[in-house]
Amino acid sequence: MNNFTNLSQIHLDVLKEIGNIGAGNAATSLSNLINRSVSMSVPIVNIVSFDEMMLEVGGKDEVQAAVFVRATGDIPGNMFFMISPEEADLFAQLMIGDESQTVSNDDPMAVSAFLELGNILTGSYLRALSDFTNLEVVQSVPNVAIDMVGAMLTQGLIEISTVSDQAIMIETILHDLDGIEREIKGHFFLLPNPESYEIIFNALGVSE
């Protein structure tokens, strides 16, 4: 699986289904958490250069709020949930019911609410992945940062970069909250380590 050139359409479809099931589960969790309806886009699975991946969230310079978790167990990898800092504030304020606290200003209550949000969302995504594949997925303690997209996403590309100059990006976007005027966009990025793909495909009976 060195340069992902031997991936067929069926493999890409399987990865798309993972993005679908994972983010669908996460959208339900988010919906329950903030008591509003949340929808999601059709997942995008692309084999992209590292630079191209950053463009999906506005480029390497763009500032986003991110929750980063590492997956261990049968299919090691990295995962991000990213939204704009303003949206992170909005979610955190909905959760704690206090509009004076913001994630952007490092207010502890807001930061911990956003961290918990990211924890729940990535957790439900990965749980769905685990149920779907019947493989063990263990989630690390989540980490939060508000910084440049390029600086944060490369942390999830370290393992991949030892093998390839490209990454398989499994991206799903959450959006459209009822009752809030502007559109909210949250990106999930699932970045399995290179050796995890074969395990996923084997588990789902679509190995080469």
Place this chain on the structure above:
Amino acid sequence: MNQTLDVVKVGIADLNIARHPHTIMTAGLGSCVGLILYDDLKEVAGLVHVMLPDSSMARGKSYKQGKFADTGIKSLIDLLEAEGIRSSRLKAKMAGGAQMFNLSNGSDMMKIGQRNIEAVKEQLKKYRIPIVAEDVGGHKGRTIEFLIDQSLLNVRTVKEGVTQI
């Protein structure tokens, strides 16, 4: 940042060179290290966006030379020499090597920023290139742009704005 003139943009794991009046930049450095090698008399500078410390980590046969500190710095020196710049004239400025997320039980892979800094410095020592200025480590992303005629490196972070080293 200086937007008035053409800017040579260097991507992740890439390298390139530029001559004044152009500037050369790379965006969103986290654990990666952006290294500038420059000749202040000839007003030429090169930039490599190093992602990993050593090419021995490569598990594939082919890779971008700029990805690793050892292959990246060698390629950049070769490129500068091809432009008539002697390596004995080169000076260095560097930024990056941050740890963006604090993972409690982080593996070595997670401390990659520090390892990148050390690996770049080791290579510079090997080629006897002096480090004139550096802004490395910490927990913040950096975008850097080198002003070739002034030999100044603009380092921009989200919280602190632009500083010059």
